[in-house]
Amino acid sequence: MEDILRPIYQERASHSSTLGILLIEKRANDISITDTFDYILFVIVNEAEDAVFLKHYTYRDKKAALHVVSESQLQDWLLLGTNRKVVDWIQNGKILFDRNEYLSSLKKEISEFPFYGRKIKMGMEFAKLIRRYMDGKVFFENGQYLDAYNHVVHSLHHLARLEVIDQGFHPEVTVWNQVKHIEPEIFKLYEELVNSEETLEKRLELLFLASEFLIYSRTNIGAQHLIEVMETKEEPWTIAQLINHQELAHYAVDLSVLLEYLIEKNIIEIANVETKGQEVYHRLYHL
Structure with a gap:
């Protein structure tokens, strides 16, 4: 041929x-x-x-x-x-x-997967992970278990891809085959979600408990790119400055949710700046 x-x-x-x-x-x-x-x-x-x-x-x-x-x-x-x-x-x-x-x-x-490209990709995967995880949790709390399941499966995919990239590999189409050898703990979590004989509600409940720790333990590597960008200036950032930054633009659509997660984990802080409106403040962000 x-x-x-x-x-x-x-x-x-x-x-x-x-x-x-x-x-x-x-x-x-x-x-x-x-x-x-x-x-x-x-x-x-x-x-x-x-x-x-x-x-x-x-x-x-x-x-x-x-x-x-x-x-x-x-x-x-x-x-x-x-x-x-x-x-x-x-x-x-x-x-x-x-x-x-x-x-x-x-x-x-x-x-060789240069580290510069890896950091951006890890930032993107972590932002998508947080978005899917948070949305899935809301669906779960509202009793919408099938929608919660869909988001949780996607969040686990992003967690798996984050782990693969952190280990210096490009995520392949068969990412779960990679993760099985690189990080069995994440693979086991995915297997239990898909194959468990528990009710869907119980499976999701157990997974949210287990994945909370797994996600938190990877926060430093997942947020490293955003943190390094924010360290380039001493003054607080507006949300417009962040989403329009050349590198952060790649995951701007998930940036607001990621910021809220990092505020909750005391990695990023809010700075309130007065506006002309009474008791209305501009919300800025700094490390």
């Missing part, structure tokens, strides 16, 4: 904007990694009209997909974790074309 695809990728390699081309083959035990296609041609370019461009091909009983992705889109995926398959593609794909060792450097960067 590689020979059949050669004219397609050679044409792409001739473009001056092409940085690298990878070939990914479908794995018998994991067809989801290629979206059921037999082959993926993954082309990274430094500039393009569209951030993502796709083409599908058929040859006899085989099917292949061409993905042309801009470098900026790829970097967003890697930072935000919104397309986890690409980490697998870069790590395990066969290099067909590599301009100035771009792909070789990218493979090395992913395997």
Whole structure:
């Protein structure tokens, strides 16, 4: 099949904007990694009209997909974790074309997982974790157990991903397989939630008790990125300054809930600043 695809990728390699081309083959035990296609041609370019461009091909009983992705889109995926398959593609794909060792450097960067990128990703996962956990707790207290269950499962996923990132690994699509070996305690909590024969209400009640400690014990690593950003100036921060900060913008949607959690845990404090309104204050935040 590689020979059949050669004219397609050679044409792409001739473009001056092409940085690298990878070939990914479908794995018998994991067809989801290629979206059921037999082959993926993954082309990274430094500039393009569209951030993502796709083409599908058929040859006899085989099917292949061409993905042309801009470098900026790829970097967003890697930072935000919104397309986890690409980490697998870069790590395990066969290099067909590599301009100035771009792909070789990218493979090395992913395997080493620079700490700067890890801190931002941990901040994002922790903020999502707190959002899901707090919302789940409200649903539970209101007797809406199915909605509470949905949020708790998501919160455990974020807790698992946080743990994987803290250990220096990229969360894979099969994140629970990673967590099983890295942090069995979190895996066991997830197993008990899903497989327990207790009533749903009882399962949730026990999980909220157990996960409260697990989340709190990871607060320092989860909030480290936010704390380091806040340490860059001595004056208190407005919420507008925080959500519009270049790095915090990645998890701005969950920042208010995260701040409330950190206030509750005495990590962040509130500073009230007078307004023109009587007994109305601007609410500012500092460490």
